Amino acid sequence: MNIAVFGTGMVGQSIAAKLEQTGHSVSFGTRDVLKTLNRTEKDRTGKSFTEWYEPFKSTIRVLSFADAASQAELIFNCTSGEGSLDALRDAGKENLKGKVLLDVANPLKFSKGSPPFLDPCNTDSLAESLQRSFSELRVVKTLNTMNALLMVNPTLVPGDHNVFLSGNDPAAKLSAVAVLKSFGWKESNIIDLGDITTARGTEQLLPIWLRLWGKLQTPMFNFQIVVAPPQMR
Numbered sequence: 001m002n003i004a005v006f007g008t009g010m011v012g013q014s015i016a017a018k019l020e021q022t023g024h025s026v027s028f029g030t031r032d033v034l035k036t037l038n039r040t041e042k043d044r045t046g047k048s049f050t051e052w053y054e055p056f057k058s059t060i061r062v063l064s065f066a067d068a069a070s071q072a073e074l075i076f077n078c079t080s081g082e083g084s085l086d087a088l089r090d091a092g093k094e095n096l097k098g099k100v101l102l103d104v105a106n107p108l109k110f111s112k113g114s115p116p117f118l119d120p121c122n123t124d125s126l127a128e129s130l131q132r133s134f135s136e137l138r139v140v141k142t143l144n145t146m147n148a149l150l151m152v153n154p155t156l157v158p159g160d161h162n163v164f165l166s167g168n169d170p171a172a173k174l175s176a177v178a179v180l181k182s183f184g185w186k187e188s189n190i191i192d193l194g195d196i197t198t199a200r201g202t203e204q205l206l207p208i209w210l211r212l213w214g215k216l217q218t219p220m221f222n223f224q225i226v227v228a229p230p231q232m233r
């Protein structure tokens, strides 16, 4: 499948590499192609984009948001929460029409320092705002509740643990499930929460996720939902 990955940070890199390894045709969408291709400062992975990109030069393209979207059947939103609407505007409504957008972004604001706060929150979510602004895009919120490496390799945390889905379009959610399974997620560990408003819940897991990261001193953990057996409910 032809897949666009919006965002060239650690999430975009992790997802693009996995998609390439699983046989998809992958393009990054980025604000400034030349600037991204020449980005030599090290990011949180300890590598610069140019170092990371070297082995993928012949297989993963780096394009504008519009060019990546126009050729894609499915799009991953791996941009910062503050940049997500701008990225979709740059992609252009015509290039997004009818496409599935797997939204991995979180609406984290760092303007008051660390830890960041959520905006929008409670009565709205980033996923809903993307869906409202681009009504013909089929947004599915997923994978935003875990570390970038775990998203594409769930066995990094042993045992059963969960990934969530939120979205209005059942067929788009089936596409999301297929992608998640190709990343190694067991279908029984995928929890479809319901329509796009349920993304408020998963985006609001971020404040607890960030505190757990501080407490556990590793980002390599995940949420596991344990349900009581019928006789105990």
Ligand SMILES: NC(=O)c1ccc[n+]([C@@H]2O[C@H](COP(=O)([O-])OP(=O)(O)OC[C@H]3O[C@@H](n4cnc5c(N)ncnc54)[C@H](OP(=O)(O)O)[C@@H]3O)[C@@H](O)[C@H]2O)c1
Pocket: 006, 007, 008, 009, 010, 011, 012, 029, 030, 031, 032, 036, 077, 078, 079, 080, 081, 082, 083, 084, 086, 087, 104, 105, 106, 107, 108, 143, 144, 145, 146, 147, 148, 149
């Ligand atoms: N890091 C994690 O483990 C993790 C886990 C779960 C969810 N998330 C979420 O996933 C998203 C990506 O996270 P990240 O850590 O990879 O990187 P990030 O630093 O949060 O985002 C980097 C990307 O956002 C794009 N961007 C920033 N401002 C923009 C704007 N105004 N318009 C368009 N694009 C803009 C950048 O585009 P350029 O390529 O043009 O520079 C860059 O590719 C975030 O929303 C984050 O909250 C992260």
